[in-house]
Amino acid sequence: MISPVRWAGDHLVLLDQTLLPREEVERVYLRWEDVAEAIRSLVVRGAPAIGVAAAFGVALAARRSAATTFDGLVADLETAIKGLAATRPTAVNLFWALERMRRTALGHRDLPLEALRARLLAEAQATLDEDVAANHAMGEYGVALVPAGARILTHCNAGALATAGYGTALGVVRAAHARGRLAHVWVDETRPVMQGSRLTAWELAREGIPHRLIADVVAASLMARREVDLIVTGADRIAANGDTANKIGTYSLAVLARHHAVPFYVAAPFSTIDPSLPSGAGIPIEERSADEVRRVGGVQTAPAASPVFNPAFDVTPAALITAIITERGVFRAPYAF
Amino acid sequence: MISPVRWAGDHLVLLDQTLLPREEVERVYLRWEDVAEAIRSLVVRGAPAIGVAAAFGVALAARRSAATTFDGLVADLETAIKGLAATRPTAVNLFWALERMRRTALGHRDLPLEALRARLLAEAQATLDEDVAANHAMGEYGVALVPAGARILTHCNAGALATAGYGTALGVVRAAHARGRLAHVWVDETRPVMQGSRLTAWELAREGIPHRLIADVVAASLMARREVDLIVTGADRIAANGDTANKIGTYSLAVLARHHAVPFYVAAPFSTIDPSLPSGAGIPIEERSADEVRRVGGVQTAPAASPVFNPAFDVTPAALITAIITERGVFRAPYAF
Numbered sequence: 246m247i248s249p250v251r252w253a254g255d256h257l258v259l260l261d262q263t264l265l266p267r268e269e270v271e272r273v274y275l276r277w278e279d280v281a282e283a284i285r286s287l288v289v290r291g292a293p294a295i296g297v298a299a300a301f302g303v304a305l306a307a308r309r310s311a312a313t314t315f316d317g318l319v320a321d322l323e324t325a326i327k328g329l330a331a332t333r334p335t336a337v338n339l340f341w342a343l344e345r346m347r348r349t350a351l352g353h354r355d356l357p358l359e360a361l362r363a364r365l366l367a368e369a370q371a372t373l374d375e376d377v378a379a380n381h382a383m384g385e386y387g388v389a390l391v392p393a394g395a396r397i398l399t400h401c402n403a404g405a406l407a408t409a410g411y412g413t414a415l416g417v418v419r420a421a422h423a424r425g426r427l428a429h430v431w432v433d434e435t436r437p438v439m440q441g442s443r444l445t446a447w448e449l450a451r452e453g454i455p456h457r458l459i460a461d462v463v464a465a466s467l468m469a470r471r472e473v474d475l476i477v478t479g480a481d482r483i484a485a486n487g488d489t490a491n492k493i494g495t496y497s498l499a500v501l502a503r504h505h506a507v508p509f510y511v512a513a514p515f516s517t518i519d520p521s522l523p524s525g526a527g528i529p530i531e532e533r534s535a536d537e538v539r540r541v542g543g544v545q546t547a548p549a550a551s552p553v554f555n556p557a558f559d560v561t562p563a564a565l566i567t568a569i570i571t572e573r574g575v576f577r578a579p580y581a582f
Numbered sequence: 583m584i585s586p587v588r589w590a591g592d593h594l595v596l597l598d599q600t601l602l603p604r605e606e607v608e609r610v611y612l613r614w615e616d617v618a619e620a621i622r623s624l625v626v627r628g629a630p631a632i633g634v635a636a637a638f639g640v641a642l643a644a645r646r647s648a649a650t651t652f653d654g655l656v657a658d659l660e661t662a663i664k665g666l667a668a669t670r671p672t673a674v675n676l677f678w679a680l681e682r683m684r685r686t687a688l689g690h691r692d693l694p695l696e697a698l699r700a701r702l703l704a705e706a707q708a709t710l711d712e713d714v715a716a717n718h719a720m721g722e723y724g725v726a727l728v729p730a731g732a733r734i735l736t737h738c739n740a741g742a743l744a745t746a747g748y749g750t751a752l753g754v755v756r757a758a759h760a761r762g763r764l765a766h767v768w769v770d771e772t773r774p775v776m777q778g779s780r781l782t783a784w785e786l787a788r789e790g791i792p793h794r795l796i797a798d799v800v801a802a803s804l805m806a807r808r809e810v811d812l813i814v815t816g817a818d819r820i821a822a823n824g825d826t827a828n829k830i831g832t833y834s835l836a837v838l839a840r841h842h843a844v845p846f847y848v849a850a851p852f853s854t855i856d857p858s859l860p861s862g863a864g865i866p867i868e869e870r871s872a873d874e875v876r877r878v879g880g881v882q883t884a885p886a887a888s889p890v891f892n893p894a895f896d897v898t899p900a901a902l903i904t905a906i907i908t909e910r911g912v913f914r915a916p917y918a919f
Contacts, residue, residue, distance in 0.1 A: 493800055497799050538771060541881060547780065551783040551795050
C-alpha cells in the first residue's frame with residue numbers, strides 16, 4: 246500500500262514526491278517548520294494529504310513545545326498553525342485540518358499537558374484514518390457511475406499519493422479496476438509539475454492498473470474519437486455552490502467534456518468543501534514560480550528572461566460538473582452538501 | 583532576421599532547432615539523406631520550412647548525382663524524393679515542394695544536365711523566396727483582423743523558424759506589433775516537444791515582442807478571464823473543406839475558443855491546402871516516440887514502462903475556425919480556396 250504520510254512512533258514520515266518516479270525516498274520530520282517546508286516544496290502534495298501532514302505538524306509542535314502551561318502550549322500551537330497555514334493558499338483541507346487541531350486543543354484545557362499532547366497526536370492520526378476510509382467510500386459510490394469497459398481520463402494525481410491512501414479520483418479508478426469495469430486510464434501528464442506522469446502513472450504502474458500517458462492537450466482528440474467514457478478528477482476546494490478549484494487544466498477538461506458530451510466527475514472528501522464561500526470566485530489561486538514552466542527537471546526549455554504566468558489551479562463552474570462524489574454519496578446540481 | 587533554412591553558395595544551412603533556446607548552431611548539409619534525417623529529427627520543422635528544406639534536398643541530390651543522362655538524373659531525383667517524402671506524413675507542404683521539384687525536372691528534359699541542376703537549385707530558392715513573401719502578405723491580411731491592444735494566443739511555433747522567415751501565425755503577430763496593435767502574445771509551451779517555449783518565446787524575446795509563456799492547460803482559464811482577444815495558429819495540412827491539421831493541442835484550443843466566443847484563426851500559405859482531401863478525416867496523423875512524453879531534455883518524468891499515446895497533430899473541423907488567413911486573402915466558411 247502506498248502511504249505518502251505516516252506516523253512512526255515518534256516522528257512523521259513523508260514519501261518525497263519530488264523524487265518520483267526515479268527514486269522512492271522517505272524523509273523523517275520532527276519539527277513543524279520542516280513539515281511546512283515539505284508542503285511548500287511539494288514533498289507532500291494533494292489537498293487531503295496536505296491536510297493530514299499539517300495535522301501531524303501541529304502534533305509535532307505540541308510534542309516539541311517546552312511550555313508548562315496550557316496557555317503556553319496553545320501559543321506555541323498557534324505559531325505552528327499560522328506557519329503551516331501560510332504554505333499553500335488554495336487547498337482548503339489544510340485550513341480544515343489546522344482548525345480541527347486547534348479545536349481539539351482548545352476543547353481539552355482540562356487535560357494534563359502530556360495527555361493533551363497525546364490527544365493531539367491521536368487527532369492527527371484520526372484525520373489520516375478517516376481520510377483512507379472516506380476514499381474507500383468514494384470508490385464505492387463512484388464505481389456505480391462507471392460503465393463496463395470504461396476508459397477513464399484523469400488529471401494531476403488524486404491518488405494514494407494525494408491523500409492518506411487509496412485516493413479520491415484514483416479511488417474510483419481502483420474500485421472500478423477491482424470490479425473488472427476498467428479498460429484503462431488515460432493519464433494527463435499535467436504540466437508544469439507533471440503529477441500525472443510522475444505520480445499517477447507511477448501509482449498505476451506499481452499496481453498493474455492499465456494506463457496510457459498523454460500530453461495534456463491530447464485529451465480533446467481522444468474525446469473527439471470517443472475514446473474517453475468519463476473523466477474523474479480530485480479537488481482542492483469546493484465552494485458551497487459546487488464550483489471546484491483543482492489543478493490547472495481541470496477547467497479546460499470540463500469545457501472539453503461538455504463539448505463532447507463526456508461525463509465529468511469530481512471526487513473529494515467533505516473536508517474539501519468550503520461552505521464559507523458561496524461560489525468559486527472567492528477561491529484564492531496560488532501562482533507558483535516561473536521556473537516550473539521555464540525549466541523541466543533542471544533543463545532549460547524556454548528563454549530565461551521570458552515572462553511566465555503560472556497559476557497552479559483553476560476553477561470549474563458547477564454547471565460543467567456532472568456530479569461530485571464524496572464519502573457521503575454522490576451529489577448533483579443544485580448542490581446542497 | 584531569423585533564417586532557419588538558407589542556401590550558402592554550394593551547401594544548405596539549417597539552424598538546429600533541437601538545441602534552441604540554449605544554443606544557436608547552424609549545420610551544413612551536402613546530401614539529401616542528411617536533410618531527410620534533419621527533417622525526421624526536428625532539426626528543421628514547421629510545415630513551410632520542411633517544404634523548403636526538402637526542395638533544397640532535391641537540389642542537393644541533383645548536384646551530387648553522377649548521372650550523365652536525363653533519365654539517370656531523374657532516377658536519382660526520384661530516389662531522393664521518395665526518401666524525403668518518407669520523413670514525416672502530416673505536413674502537406676513537404677509533398678507539395680517535392681512535387682514542384684519533380685515537375686521542374688520533368689519539364690526541362692531539353693536542358694543540358696548542368697543547366698538543369700542550376701534550374702532545380704533556382705526552383706528551391708524560389709520556394710524559399712515565395713514563402714517569405716507569402717508570410718508578409720499573410721501578415722498584412724491578418725493584421726486587419728487584430729483589434730487594438732490585442733492579446734493574441736498562439737500554439738506551437740508558426741514563426742520565422744517554421745517557415746523560410748517571418749512566419750505565418752507569428753507573421754500576423756509581427757505585423758500587429760509593427761502597427762502598435764499588440765499588447766502581448768500568450769505563448770502555449772506546446773508539449774511534448776516544447777516548440778512554444780523553446781522556439782516561439784525565443785523568437786519573440788529576440789525581437790523584443792512582449793509575450794508571456796504558459797503551460798498549455800492555462801489557455802482555458804485565460805479565456806474565461808477574458809484575457810485572450812484572438813487565437814492564431816499555423817497549419818500542417820488544410821483539407822478542401824477547411825478542416826485543418828496542426829500541432830496537437832490546436833483542436834483543444836479551437837473548442838475552448840468556441841466555448842468562450844474567442845475568434846480562432848489559422849494562418850497558412852496556399853501550399854498547405856491539400857485539395858485532394860475532401861475533409862480532415864483523410865489527413866494522416868504522425869505518432870512520435872513515447873520518450874518525447876516520458877522524458878524531457880533527457881530527464882525521466884514518467885515510469886519508463888508506462889505506455890504512451892503521442893500523436894503529433896490533431897484535426898480542427900472547419901466549423902470551429904473563424905477564418906483562414908492566406909497570402910491570397912482571408913477565407914471563411916464555406917471554404918472555396
